[in-house]
Amino acid sequence: MSGAQSTATAKNRIGLTLNDYKGSKSTLCPGCGHDAITGSIVQAAFESGLEPHQVAKLSGIGCSSKTPTYFLGRSHGFNSVHGRMPSIATGAYAANRGLRLIGVSGDGDSASIGLGQFCHLVRRNVPLLYIIENNGVYGLTKGQFSATADVGTKSKTGRVNDLMPIDLCAFAIELGCGFVARSFSGDPKQLRPILKAAFSHNGTAVVDVISPCVTFNNHEGSTRSYLNVKEHDAPLHDVGFIPHYEAIAEVDYEPGESREIELYDGSRITLTKLGRDYDPGDAVNALETLHRARQADKFVTGLLYFDPAKEPFGTEFLVVDEPLASLPLERVRPPKEVLEEIMRGLMTGGG
Amino acid sequence: MKPQVNDFSIHVATVNGSGSQTANSTLLRALFQMGLPVAGKNLFPSNIAGLPTWFTIRVSEKGYIALDRRIDVLVAMNADTSVDDIARMGPGSLILVNEGVPMPSIPEDRVLHRIPFNKLVEPLVPDAKLRRLVVNMIYVGVLAWLLGIEETEIDRALQAQLGRKPKALDMNRQAVRVGTEYGRQHLGKARFQVERRNLTAGRILIEGNQAAALGAMFGGVTFVAWYPITPSSSLAESLQGFLDAHRRDPVTKKASFTIVQAEDEIAAIGMVLGASWAGARAMTSTSGPGLSLMTEFTGYGYYAEIPAVIWDIQRVGPSTGLPTRTSQGDLLSAAHLSHGDTKHVVLLPATVEDCYEMGIRAFDIAERLQTPVFVLSDLDLGMNIWMSEPFRYPEKPWDRGKVLTAEDLERLGKFDRYRDVDGDAIPYRTVPGTPHPLAAYFTRGSGHDEAARYTESGDVYRRVMDRLAMKYESARGLVPSPVVERVKGADVGLVAYGSTHPAMVEARDILAAEGIRTGYLLIKALPFTREVRSFLEEHRIVHVVEQNRDGQMAALMRMEFPDLAGRIRSILHYDGIPIDARTVVDGLRSTEREEVTVR
Numbered sequence: 039m040s041g042a043q044s045t046a047t048a049k050n051r052i053g054l055t056l057n058d059y060k061g062s063k064s065t066l067c068p069g070c071g072h073d074a075i076t077g078s079i080v081q082a083a084f085e086s087g088l089e090p091h092q093v094a095k096l097s098g099i100g101c102s103s104k105t106p107t108y109f110l111g112r113s114h115g116f117n118s119v120h121g122r123m124p125s126i127a128t129g130a131y132a133a134n135r136g137l138r139l140i141g142v143s144g145d146g147d148s149a150s151i152g153l154g155q156f157c158h159l160v161r162r163n164v165p166l167l168y169i170i171e172n173n174g175v176y177g178l179t180k181g182q183f184s185a186t187a188d189v190g191t192k193s194k195t196g197r198v199n200d201l202m203p204i205d206l207c208a209f210a211i212e213l214g215c216g217f218v219a220r221s222f223s224g225d226p227k228q229l230r231p232i233l234k235a236a237f238s239h240n241g242t243a244v245v246d247v248i249s250p251c252v253t254f255n256n257h258e259g260s261t262r263s264y265l266n267v268k269e270h271d272a273p274l275h276d277v278g279f280i281p282h283y284e285a286i287a288e289v290d291y292e293p294g295e296s297r298e299i300e301l302y303d304g305s306r307i308t309l310t311k312l313g314r315d316y317d318p319g320d321a322v323n324a325l326e327t328l329h330r331a332r333q334a335d336k337f338v339t340g341l342l343y344f345d346p347a348k349e350p351f352g353t354e355f356l357v358v359d360e361p362l363a364s365l366p367l368e369r370v371r372p373p374k375e376v377l378e379e380i381m382r383g384l385m386t387g388g389g
Numbered sequence: 390m391k392p393q394v395n396d397f398s399i400h401v402a403t404v405n406g407s408g409s410q411t412a413n414s415t416l417l418r419a420l421f422q423m424g425l426p427v428a429g430k431n432l433f434p435s436n437i438a439g440l441p442t443w444f445t446i447r448v449s450e451k452g453y454i455a456l457d458r459r460i461d462v463l464v465a466m467n468a469d470t471s472v473d474d475i476a477r478m479g480p481g482s483l484i485l486v487n488e489g490v491p492m493p494s495i496p497e498d499r500v501l502h503r504i505p506f507n508k509l510v511e512p513l514v515p516d517a518k519l520r521r522l523v524v525n526m527i528y529v530g531v532l533a534w535l536l537g538i539e540e541t542e543i544d545r546a547l548q549a550q551l552g553r554k555p556k557a558l559d560m561n562r563q564a565v566r567v568g569t570e571y572g573r574q575h576l577g578k579a580r581f582q583v584e585r586r587n588l589t590a591g592r593i594l595i596e597g598n599q600a601a602a603l604g605a606m607f608g609g610v611t612f613v614a615w616y617p618i619t620p621s622s623s624l625a626e627s628l629q630g631f632l633d634a635h636r637r638d639p640v641t642k643k644a645s646f647t648i649v650q651a652e653d654e655i656a657a658i659g660m661v662l663g664a665s666w667a668g669a670r671a672m673t674s675t676s677g678p679g680l681s682l683m684t685e686f687t688g689y690g691y692y693a694e695i696p697a698v699i700w701d702i703q704r705v706g707p708s709t710g711l712p713t714r715t716s717q718g719d720l721l722s723a724a725h726l727s728h729g730d731t732k733h734v735v736l737l738p739a740t741v742e743d744c745y746e747m748g749i750r751a752f753d754i755a756e757r758l759q760t761p762v763f764v765l766s767d768l769d770l771g772m773n774i775w776m777s778e779p780f781r782y783p784e785k786p787w788d789r790g791k792v793l794t795a796e797d798l799e800r801l802g803k804f805d806r807y808r809d810v811d812g813d814a815i816p817y818r819t820v821p822g823t824p825h826p827l828a829a830y831f832t833r834g835s836g837h838d839e840a841a842r843y844t845e846s847g848d849v850y851r852r853v854m855d856r857l858a859m860k861y862e863s864a865r866g867l868v869p870s871p872v873v874e875r876v877k878g879a880d881v882g883l884v885a886y887g888s889t890h891p892a893m894v895e896a897r898d899i900l901a902a903e904g905i906r907t908g909y910l911l912i913k914a915l916p917f918t919r920e921v922r923s924f925l926e927e928h929r930i931v932h933v934v935e936q937n938r939d940g941q942m943a944a945l946m947r948m949e950f951p952d953l954a955g956r957i958r959s960i961l962h963y964d965g966i967p968i969d970a971r972t973v974v975d976g977l978r979s980t981e982r983e984e985v986t987v988r
Binding site for chain 1: 418421422423424542546549585586587588589590591592593594595603606607608609610611612614631635636637638642643644645646647648649651652653655656657658659660661662663664665666667668669670671685686689776779780782783786787819820821822823824825826828829830831832833834835842843
């Protein structure tokens with residue numbers, strides 16, 4: 039099975055068609071980068087053969103947060119409140135660790151009102167694919183700068199942003215996130231394998247996708263216009279994905295040309311060198327790369343940082359294997375003797 | 390002055406962080422072990438060490454456990470407050486003063502003993518730091534002598550607390566003995582005496598927050614998220630303790646629960662909603678400032694119909710207020726917490742037993758109604774020690790409400806998340822992970838129709854809001870009923886809720902002794918059940934007694950029963966100290982002077 043062969047009737051490994059992974063029709067502006075990301079999610083989920091009923095889609099508030107309606111219509115969805123999707127994700131994961139969580143947020147939702155929850159989710163390493171659809175503006179409220187807007191970028195009304203942008207990828211790396219990638223909505227060839235790899239990661243996977251806003255941030259003077267991003271996109275490598283259920287193909291690479299990384303479920307991600315070799319296992323180098331890219335007005339894209347070693351949220355709690363959500367009464371209500379014993383301990387009255 | 394047996398209050402004034410807790414607790418337990426009803430209240434500052442703190446122990450053969458503002462016995466250890474503490478003591482009272490602390494001049498009719506506590510403890514404990522802690526046991530010994538507290542019971546109480554630390558136990562035992570011996574040699578017995586009775590056998594002593602935690606455990610909680618805030622932290626912390634002890638597999642040690650200390654209260658309630666949405670039995674506990682932060686999410690929970698249990702251990706507000714003092718000031722905000730039209734279900738525990746039982750029942754109600762349920766305790770109930778009958782094991786299994794499984798969906802062939810199928814305004818839900826193509830639905834705070842689809846149709850929105858209002862009507866049949874005491878010939882009614890109850894019991898006895906008969910309604914929940922209206926109809930005048938400034942329960946009653954609003958009066962108490970019977974009696978007299986018919 040590969041993306042190129044799929045048509046409307048083609049079935050994936052669990053017998054579902056591409057249509058089974060679609061949602062309702064988008065109500066975003068025609069040409070919105072977010073719709074392209076939705077398309078990549080649908081394709082990646084289809085190709086990965088995700089079980090729709092095992093997926094839960096979560097979001098906060100904003101244009102980006104509307105998009106879970108537009109994909110995986112056969113999965114539960116939770117469009118929560120502004121900036122608070124991470125806490126919903128944390129609770130949902132604790133209740134049922136068998137769920138595969140896909141969170142969609144935006145730059146306002148994650149870098150401003152939700153920065154606190156974003157940071158704490160990453161610290162906890164809650165297993166969740168956290169997609170940021172990053173356009174540098176507030177779309178639904180019509181074009182105000184967000185906290186990821188670049189210094190010097192111009193708004194549609196002519197205002198120039200002079201505040202430092204918050205780089206959510208750098209934040210994530212600093213906070214110990216084990217999977218940090220940046221991509222571009224206009225590059226599905228790169229985004230899709232990144233998403234598929236993120237599905238396979240057992241921890242928080244932050245995927246920051248630069249996604250131009252065609253209505254409020256696509257003009258000259260904006261650093262996030264489609265043209266400007268296209269021109270300044272600096273991929274670190276070509277990203278490929280080999281799912282765990284496919285026979286390991288022998289791929290011939292020139293020595294030093296490619297890196298291969300094994301994911302939690304046995305799938306592998308391949309990173310083929312484009313220019314300088316890039317080691318995604320080096321956090322300091324990743325941060326330096328992000329910093330230098332900003333100085334050079336570049337958007338570095340690809341797998342920025344990967345560390346499979348970190349334990350997922352809750353490991354230290356030593357919780358039963360089954361979902362807490364489905365434990366029967368006898369597993370969660372101690373017997374009468376336990377209450378009686380506790381009462382006896384408190385029963386110090388006399389006569 | 391005549392002797393006073395088994396009916397007096399002891400007030401111990403110390404400094405926060407001086408370790409007086411073990412000493413006070415020893416006194417309280419020893420009295421309880423002698424078969425005497427007791428109540429202990431800690432009046433403490435928001436401080437770890439250095440500020441004044443007071444502990445009150447009330448002994449009452451009649452079983453009154455509310456605060457008694459009349460102090461009979463004072464132990465004045467704190468030099469910073471001793472002048473005021475002593476000046477407040479009335480005629481006939483007994484005062485023990487730590488030698489060297491400042492004193493006011495006092496009338497002759499108080500019995501005053503200056504005791505060299507520091508000198509007595511010195512030879513016993515060489516370490517100065519430790520001495521500061523052990524000195525408190527000296528007053529325990531002195532009081533035991535003066536009041537007639539049995540030494541064997543003091544010793545038992547000490548063992549219960551320090552049994553695992555033999556060195557500390559030994560040192561404290563010696564200190565008690567030194568105190569008792571000093572009393573024997575220098576002091577005559579006090580006119581306040583205790584005598585053994587058989588009134589506490591089989592009863593327990595417990596704090597409300599511990600009781601709530603026990604309820605949550607036996608209610609089958611599986612997920613807890615919380616953020617530290619006084620006075621609610623001890624609820625989550627005791628819950629962690631109980632769950633670790635009783636909800637882990639004896640062999641694998643694996644837990645049937647998860648507790649998360651969240652980054653703030655917004656995250657705590659978010660995690661609770663996420664967990665509950667995904668099928669867990671989820672709760673949080675907080676206090677006023679945390680409740681404010683939960684506003685947006687609880688409104689969401691109401692509108693998107695997600696169960697949640699939220700304990701609010703109320704303290705004095707607004708803002709940080711007096712964080713270590715008690716209040717019933719969050720009632721109105723909890724009842725309507727959200728933006729837009731919202732009416733929440735609120736449970737109002739009046740006793741530690743209620744804390745336990747509502748700890749269980751809140752989950753059943755929340756899951757049955759698919760809505761956030763608030764449980765309003767307070768600092769007095771939550772953090773003070775109360776006597777109670779032992780708690781009963783739940784007779785009924787749990788009620789997880791209307792949750793459809795894959796088999797149900799297969800049989801029904803259709804599922805609309807927000808459709809009122811049964812006519813009780815409560816729809817059916819599914820949890821994520823349910824292996825059926827019909828199971829999925831989309832949860833949103835925005836306008837949605839019966840099938841959970843996005844809509845901005847005004848008609849559909851109104852339909853949803855009307856159904857939610859109907860669901861609130863359904864809640865009336867599910868929430869705990871009030872306790873009603875109808876008294877023949879009483880045309881004055883008293884209404885209370887929460888930790889005000891113990892003061893009401895005593896106040897009504899005082900009034901009855903003076904010939905004023907009163908009916909009584911102890912409200913246990915919002916929405917009001919039908920008994921509330923009947924009670925108003927049956928009484929000419931109804932006094933609503935509560936621990937807040939604005940008469941919040943009275944306001945809710947006036948709102949719901951405008952035709953009977955003219956009968957409602959308020960007796961209000963809001964200084965942060967637990968309400969006492971005198972306040973109720975005096976309040977009733979002053980507002981009723983002309984209205985009360987004395988029969």
